[in-house]
Amino acid sequence: MIPHTSLNLSGERFNVIYKFRGDEATARGKARGICFEQTIEFPADLVGDDDIRGQIFGRVESFRPLDDIHFEATVSYAAESSGFELTQLLNVILGNSSIKPGIRVQRLELSERLLAAFKGPRFGRDGLRERLGVKERPLLATALKPMGLSPESLADYAYQFALGGIDIIKDDHGLANQSFSPFKERVELCAAAVARANAETGFNSIYMPNLTAPADQIMDKARFAKQAGAGGLMIAPGLAGFDGMRRLADDDNIALPILTHPAFQGSFVTSPDNGISHYTLFGQMARLAGADGTIFPNYGGRFSFSRDECGEIVEGTAVSMHNLKPIFPVPGGGMYLDSIADMSAFYGQDVIYLIGGGLHRGDGLAETCRRFRQLIA
């Protein structure tokens, strides 16, 4: 037996709603198992009747069938088991259980005290609208690409996009710090190009470089980008870590809007019975880590997300999470101007439309962007 342990805990707990695949007995076993796997990872019979058993063990709070082979359980954990850190919170939510097939995180219900440890999105929907001076209409975004173009050519595109009234002009996530497009040179030229266009148009377009970079360079690059006039930052937490994004978002000296990019995160969602739901990964977790907008592949493009899955993400961007602001869904990926009518019915006003390669077909970039903007208005 381990030493009898008294803990001075608050009693506050947070809930994770899991979906299990299997017959009822299997699913109940998985629900019970997760109470140990995500906490003590230790033989329960070696723990006496103490606060580790009473508080640290996960608790199955409810259990119900979804269909013949899927069951849903709410499991609660002591708020203190998270250490009030994002890395350890994610670890309690799914750490080792990510390795077990047939377990999927459906939703998080995080308590007020736990969420108070996270700043979450600095701007959120309202803050980003205010910064961009756009009251009601959807926001427009595009990506600078393809990989291989010089900083000068990318900056020329940025200028034309801004002339055409695109609100957010971001690096493609494949633009890093390659020899053919060094980060600093690109950021300076693109930020200046957007500023030049704004001076002509009176718009408030912003340039958002890709901050997905080596761990020891992210903060320096962010400071450089801000200094150079970048109006926001994009980062892929699948590559840089969710907490790498959280750190960037929390820094009061940087204080720029953040878009999260889904690169390298897809494996969490591609198998419907494993991993994490679209709702939680691209909605709730993105907000926990401080994103102001969450990029994801739109239904009907070259990716496989369904309308329902995209709808889930939209819900996750706005569901009440105490102090964490609602953020923008940013559907993109193989979108074209003629998708807008259908998307408008689906997403409504609180959305950022991300159109990349599609803008390059037509009568000149700036002109195509103006049509994009007219379509929205």
Place this chain on the structure above:
Amino acid sequence: MIPHTSLNLSGERFNVIYKFRGDEATARGKARGICFEQTIEFPADLVGDDDIRGQIFGRVESFRPLDDIHFEATVSYAAESSGFELTQLLNVILGNSSIKPGIRVQRLELSERLLAAFKGPRFGRDGLRERLGVKERPLLATALKPMGLSPESLADYAYQFALGGIDIIKDDHGLANQSFSPFKERVELCAAAVARANAETGFNSIYMPNLTAPADQIMDKARFAKQAGAGGLMIAPGLAGFDGMRRLADDDNIALPILTHPAFQGSFVTSPDNGISHYTLFGQMARLAGADGTIFPNYGGRFSFSRDECGEIVEGTAVSMHNLKPIFPVPGGGMYLDSIADMSAFYGQDVIYLIGGGLHRGDGLAETCRRFRQLIA
């Protein structure tokens, strides 16, 4: 059309071997698609006959059936597209394609010039053996747990494990910086306890704290741990980012052996047609990011890895990767002393056995550890 672009690239390319699910036409389409998705993410017909087309585009180098519904393709990319950074290299390997079902990374074949940009494991198998003074036998490891115990109780366990001759005594990955077990207090007490036991036994046991922590705390905590006498560090790249681990491993002032923990990484492997192979994720990528040993769930325990998948990981720890040293496979998870005979036949000598909760059953910890060590010798 985009501007005609001349690039001054080396011509050196690296290969990613992908498995695709689908009929042959579908698989060929996926292979071709990945050449754009992972690089230009842009309509190919808008790129002229220039170096972007000739160099930056991915190239299908070979294509073959594996069975009726699985095909394998080797796709090559320009070394420079990686920017010689781990974050961008991982992005080129699987970034957006992680979001498409039916694509799995099977193996990496990285060129010498690309690998020269990565230090990889500082110690590797030989270096860790030398540091621990263990020439030929398998190494022994255990985890301090359960979550909820005080630093004093954990340190007492660490002392007994070290007395019993366990080589590596690591924090459970659920020990972070919680109120009931603050990081600094735990690290000081556990490192001191292991040193005290070493002084009695003459062994070289080391204590490895869990460095999975907020992005802005990892390096400071590592320095603290080294100062306090920790003999190695464990980190979960699924939570802290692969590059968070790479940064830790590369730091010449810290210079301690690193174990990588699989928490939150499971979704890459649990679906056999998506994500990343066991071989690449736990073998090749762990080495790229500087791990000296890679923890994974052993076959036959409470996780689902098969013998074949564990065998793949062992291969990935030792396959030639130019300057990157071979590292230790560290099977763990629901192992007991009576698993050792079978594991010994399977893993041979170059392995670290990780037994956690199983050591707590029997006639006192130190005595059980001695039996563990006798079983190995």
